[in-house]
Amino acid sequence: MGSIAIPLPSVGSQQDIEVDIRVNGQLRQQNYRVEVFYWKDCYHRHNRAECIREILNGYDKEWQLYYIGMPTDDYVPITFMKRSA
Template sequence: MGIIGIDIPQLNEEQDIEVEVRVNGIKKQYNYRVEIFYWDQCPFPTEDRVECIRQLVNSYDRDWDLAHLGLPTDDYIPITFRKKRNLKG
């Protein structure tokens, strides 16, 4: 899958984003969600930030896949999820 970067104005605590694109005249819609996770929100407290991210992603809603990890700060990391698509018919 190709990747196109889209600037999203102002990163808030939670953003739902709908993107509609046409590729060779075929319209497709994608849904994304940007979540900000604070390091102290780890499901099982740990000092290892990689393990924390793994826990956060694994415990997230199963209808969403990891799309992108944002730049972490000392307090939080923004994580973008992409809604799983129904591939039937």
């Protein structure tokens, strides 16, 4: 799958994004969710890689990982894409 970049307003705690795409004349819809996860909320306070793994393993299985954004000292933004039916 190819990709394009679309600027979005600044991320709050969660954004649900619906994109209608026309590819070769066929309309398709893709849903994304951007969530911010705070390091302080990691249950066992492990290192950051383990924290992200814990987040992803416990996340709603209707959504798949799409992109892990640039982390800060306080949080990491993660983008999920809704799985096709």
